[in-house]
Amino acid sequence: MNDPAFTNSSTRTATATVVRRSGEMSQTNYLNREHGLRSWLLTTDHKRIGLLFLWTILIFFTIAAVAAALMRVELLTPQGDLVTSETYNKLFTIHGVLMVWFFLIPSIPSVLGNFVIPMMIGARDVAFPRLNLMSWYIFVLGGSLALWSLIHGGVDTGWTFYTPYSTTYANSHVISMAAGIFIAGFSSILTGLNFIVTIHKMRAPGLTWFRLPLFIWSLYATSLIMVLATPVLAITLALMCLERFWGIGIFDPKLGGDPILFQHLFWFYSHPAVYIMILPGMGVISEIIPCFSRKPVFGYVWIACASMAIAILGFLVWGHHMFVSSQSIYAGMVFSILSFIVAIPSGIKVFNWTATLHKGSIGFQTPMLYALGFIGLFTIGGLTGLFLAALAVDVHVTDTYFVVAHFHYIMVGGMVMAFMGGLHYWWPKITGRLYPETLGKMAALITFIGFNLTFFPQFLLGYLGMPRRYHAYPPEFQVFHVLSTAGASILGVGYALPLFYFIWSLRHGRIAGPNPWRATGLEWQTESPPPKHNFIKTPIVTGPPYQYSPAEDEDLEVATV
Amino acid sequence: MDTFRLFPIEASTSAREIDYLYFGLTVMLLFFVAVVFIPIIYFSIRYRRGSQANRANPSTGSNLLESGWTLFPLLVSIGFFFWGAMVYYHIEKPPRNALQVQVVAKQWMWKLQHAEGKKEINELHIPLQRTVSLTMTSQDVIHSFYVPAFRVKQDVVPGKYTTEWFRPTRVGEYHLFCAEYCGTNHSAMIGRVVVMRPEDYEKWLRTGDTSRSIISEGRRLFHEKGCSGCHVGSEAIHAPPLEGIYGRQVPLASGEVVTADENYLRDSILLPGKQISAGYQNLMPSFTGHISEAEIMQIIAYLKSLGEQPRSDKEGAPENTSEQK
Numbered sequence: 113m114n115d116p117a118f119t120n121s122s123t124r125t126a127t128a129t130v131v132r133r134s135g136e137m138s139q140t141n142y143l144n145r146e147h148g149l150r151s152w153l154l155t156t157d158h159k160r161i162g163l164l165f166l167w168t169i170l171i172f173f174t175i176a177a178v179a180a181a182l183m184r185v186e187l188l189t190p191q192g193d194l195v196t197s198e199t200y201n202k203l204f205t206i207h208g209v210l211m212v213w214f215f216l217i218p219s220i221p222s223v224l225g226n227f228v229i230p231m232m233i234g235a236r237d238v239a240f241p242r243l244n245l246m247s248w249y250i251f252v253l254g255g256s257l258a259l260w261s262l263i264h265g266g267v268d269t270g271w272t273f274y275t276p277y278s279t280t281y282a283n284s285h286v287i288s289m290a291a292g293i294f295i296a297g298f299s300s301i302l303t304g305l306n307f308i309v310t311i312h313k314m315r316a317p318g319l320t321w322f323r324l325p326l327f328i329w330s331l332y333a334t335s336l337i338m339v340l341a342t343p344v345l346a347i348t349l350a351l352m353c354l355e356r357f358w359g360i361g362i363f364d365p366k367l368g369g370d371p372i373l374f375q376h377l378f379w380f381y382s383h384p385a386v387y388i389m390i391l392p393g394m395g396v397i398s399e400i401i402p403c404f405s406r407k408p409v410f411g412y413v414w415i416a417c418a419s420m421a422i423a424i425l426g427f428l429v430w431g432h433h434m435f436v437s438s439q440s441i442y443a444g445m446v447f448s449i450l451s452f453i454v455a456i457p458s459g460i461k462v463f464n465w466t467a468t469l470h471k472g473s474i475g476f477q478t479p480m481l482y483a484l485g486f487i488g489l490f491t492i493g494g495l496t497g498l499f500l501a502a503l504a505v506d507v508h509v510t511d512t513y514f515v516v517a518h519f520h521y522i523m524v525g526g527m528v529m530a531f532m533g534g535l536h537y538w539w540p541k542i543t544g545r546l547y548p549e550t551l552g553k554m555a556a557l558i559t560f561i562g563f564n565l566t567f568f569p570q571f572l573l574g575y576l577g578m579p580r581r582y583h584a585y586p587p588e589f590q591v592f593h594v595l596s597t598a599g600a601s602i603l604g605v606g607y608a609l610p611l612f613y614f615i616w617s618l619r620h621g622r623i624a625g626p627n628p629w630r631a632t633g634l635e636w637q638t639e640s641p642p643p644k645h646n647f648i649k650t651p652i653v654t655g656p657p658y659q660y661s662p663a664e665d666e667d668l669e670v671a672t673v
Numbered sequence: 674m675d676t677f678r679l680f681p682i683e684a685s686t687s688a689r690e691i692d693y694l695y696f697g698l699t700v701m702l703l704f705f706v707a708v709v710f711i712p713i714i715y716f717s718i719r720y721r722r723g724s725q726a727n728r729a730n731p732s733t734g735s736n737l738l739e740s741g742w743t744l745f746p747l748l749v750s751i752g753f754f755f756w757g758a759m760v761y762y763h764i765e766k767p768p769r770n771a772l773q774v775q776v777v778a779k780q781w782m783w784k785l786q787h788a789e790g791k792k793e794i795n796e797l798h799i800p801l802q803r804t805v806s807l808t809m810t811s812q813d814v815i816h817s818f819y820v821p822a823f824r825v826k827q828d829v830v831p832g833k834y835t836t837e838w839f840r841p842t843r844v845g846e847y848h849l850f851c852a853e854y855c856g857t858n859h860s861a862m863i864g865r866v867v868v869m870r871p872e873d874y875e876k877w878l879r880t881g882d883t884s885r886s887i888i889s890e891g892r893r894l895f896h897e898k899g900c901s902g903c904h905v906g907s908e909a910i911h912a913p914p915l916e917g918i919y920g921r922q923v924p925l926a927s928g929e930v931v932t933a934d935e936n937y938l939r940d941s942i943l944l945p946g947k948q949i950s951a952g953y954q955n956l957m958p959s960f961t962g963h964i965s966e967a968e969i970m971q972i973i974a975y976l977k978s979l980g981e982q983p984r985s986d987k988e989g990a991p992e993n994t995s996e997q998k
Contacts, residue, residue, distance in 0.1 A: 276813070277814040282856070371830060371831065407731055411739055436826050438828055445758045459742065460742060463742040467732075471727075471729075475722045504694055508821070583859075584860045588678065662731060
């Protein structure tokens with residue numbers, strides 16, 4: 113039982129003795145064990161379900177990205193000339209709805225989380241494998257309804273569905289779109305529930321809470337938010353549909369309702385949801401940085417606790433979206449100070465990642481480039497968040513491009529960079545093959561440059577007063593919009609490139625072997641691609657995670673390359 | 674208005690205050706960016722794989738460092754919170770003795786009326802160096818009255834009044850934007866604010882349609898709509914007298930005491946059953962559907978003119994909250 117080969121503290125022995133060395137693919141694995149559509153659609157294997165999610169969210173990402181591209185082209189000129197105002201409003205709505213609920217929220221949790229959580233904790237699968245598959249079907253159902261709404265004319269409320277516009281005045285498919293989001297919410301809840309139970313009950317022997325990889329901590333925090341916040345979104349959307357369909361007065365003052373109530377309910381979900389869209393990214397970065405610095409992560413306990421602090425404090429700051437909504441100014445002040453405080457744990461993480469680099473042996477492979485890009489962009493995104501928390505500045509810049517730039521720095525600069533970093537990092541584990549490293553580095557660099565060119569000008573634009581969701585705009589803002597559109601086209605290349613080389617690598621990539629990064633996580637102590645139940649023998653953990661050593665790194669480098 | 678610039682024009686007293694805060698925050702941003710980016714770049718070069726740097730005894734944690742980078746940002750944050758909150762308090766509390774302008778927003782148009790009675794659409798003319806206070810409501814969805822050159826923005830919400838004020842410091846024409854998404858022609862719901870020299874403003878006020886002042890319009894409506902039938906010395910119907918009602922503490926039948934602000938008066942016209950004055954019965958019919966938002970504002974302006982009481986809550990809750998209802 114006490115086989116040292118499977119412990120974290122003796123990784124090198126593990127790779128050498130238990131699994132085959134690189135050079136050939138493992139014979140039967142989760143990918144080639146069964147074939148055919150049926151084997152995928154009825155699978156309960158968390159790894160296959162992760163891949164089902166990957167393909168599904170890729171479809172939504174593509175549609176939402178095309179919507180963004182059309183908007184950026186429209187905004188090249190001050191006049192609204194490419195599409196009508198109505199179409200433009202539908203484009204930003206579809207972009208927001210799909211990116212938030214059908215890409216970002218499931219991105220890291222449902223794809224990478226599904227794939228690696230059980231392996232990271234030494235389990236055969238998640239706690240409820242069939243529920244896990246159901247999560248995907250529910251997601252597909254919700255997504256199909258969203259697509260149905262899109263095909264039948266779309267929605268023009270913005271992803272925020274503010275009342276009474278959404279309940280009384282909008283002439284678009286509000287109810288079916290809301291129903292799609294409502295349904296997809298259950299997928300979130302079930303995935304969160306599954307992860308919580310899995311992390312509590314299925315950890316390998318010896319894997320105590322403070323030996324867990326930080327990715328697990330951040331996904332645990334994320335899951336708590338998913339389970340606790342998503343029901344409020346469901347309630348809010350249901351109330352909105354009640355008013356829209358039956359005229360029951362809840363939000364529209366003409367029916368005796370209160371439109372600000374909607375904003376409280378909506379942001380009570382949607383602000384914690386912002387952390388659903390960033391905590392998992394932080395988890396990925398906490399895996400990549402130690403591995404490519406060959407050093408244990410700095411301040412493990414602080415990073416783990418910071419994740420939990422963010423999850424809890426994240427529930428208390430929703431009113432910072434409402435400083436000019438007619439909310440009481442004293443409520444505004446409470447939300448302001450809490451918003452400043454919620455930034456502190458994020459800062460702790462950034463400082464700890466930076467300190468991890470100290471005296472490391474830093475390699476700049478693609479995942480590391482994405483991770484470093486993440487730190488840079490997330491830092492800017494987080495600090496500009498403080499501008500918005502500072503009440504008086506928010507009065508000026510809320511609902512302008514400053515806010516647009518800020519949350520894209522977090523969600524695209526942060527979460528999407530982390531997702532891409534994680535995908536590159538675990539790609540060899542998922543497929544058993546390596547992606548082409550040079551192209552990978554290029555894509556990371558192109559993404560970083562394109563991203564900054566797209567969104568940095570929007571900070572200036574926002575402080576100048578350019579409101580968001582504007583189809584046409586005064587000509588003096590044009591220069592910034594042209595820069596932004598130019599950046600977006602570069603960003604598009606940065607996203608398209610990996611799609612091609614990932615697909616190429618499925619057949620032609622170099623065989624990765626079980627542990628191409630010489631990483632210490634349990635997921636690397638099994639073959640690539642892993643067998644159906646991940647481990648031939650349940651691993652036993654005897655030490656803390658991230659037992660990297662920069663000193664003994666140099667000779668290893670020669671041995672593996 | 675239409676020239677390229679990197680930084681917006683400062684055209685109000687609040688603009689200056691907000692810009693200082695913005696510069697302060699920018700310094701803070703640059704400081705923390707330096708604190709994070711310089712070590713990252715330095716470590717990346719010095720400790721790149723294969724370099725000859727000394728890697729002996731790497732540290733994996735330090736409670737001293739952790740406490741430092743927890744407490745220092747926390748203190749800085751609290752400092753900026755107070756700064757932001759002070760400026761916010763100032764720009765959210767409408768000062769006294771301001772020029773009053775009533776604003777009614779609708780898809781996709783701004784309708785404004787000056788106290789003197791002059792009406793405007795999508796334009797607001799105001800004199801230099803005079804404080805202007807807007808009382809705003811919406812006929813349909815939520816809009817937001819945003820003048821970037823003044824750095825002020827306030828949502829305009831149906832069913833209640835919100836206020837916004839500014840004191841222009843620079844003659845010129847400035848953008849007026851609707852900042853809350855309000856439907857198809859949201860981006861066309863724009864206009865301009867024209868800041869004029871006081872003498873030009875006086876001249877402008879007297880040109881064109883110089884209809885009656887808001888107060889006299891309100892007085893006319895007060896009689897036409899039948900308010901005076903019950904509320905002015907009626908023997909037959911027991912209704913509360915309205916002289917000096919504005920700003921007074923009104924005891925309600927429920928036992929609560931509320932301040933009779935604009936939102937209270939508005940609700941009393943549209944939802945008379947919502948808050949019944951102590952000692953009276955709910956006899957009044959609702960005027961919902963029989964009176965426009967602009968007309969309600971005119972009646973309220975008239976009621977305010979009937980001997981304004983000093984507000985008892987000088988530093989109390991602002992008028993634009995829904996809390997006291």
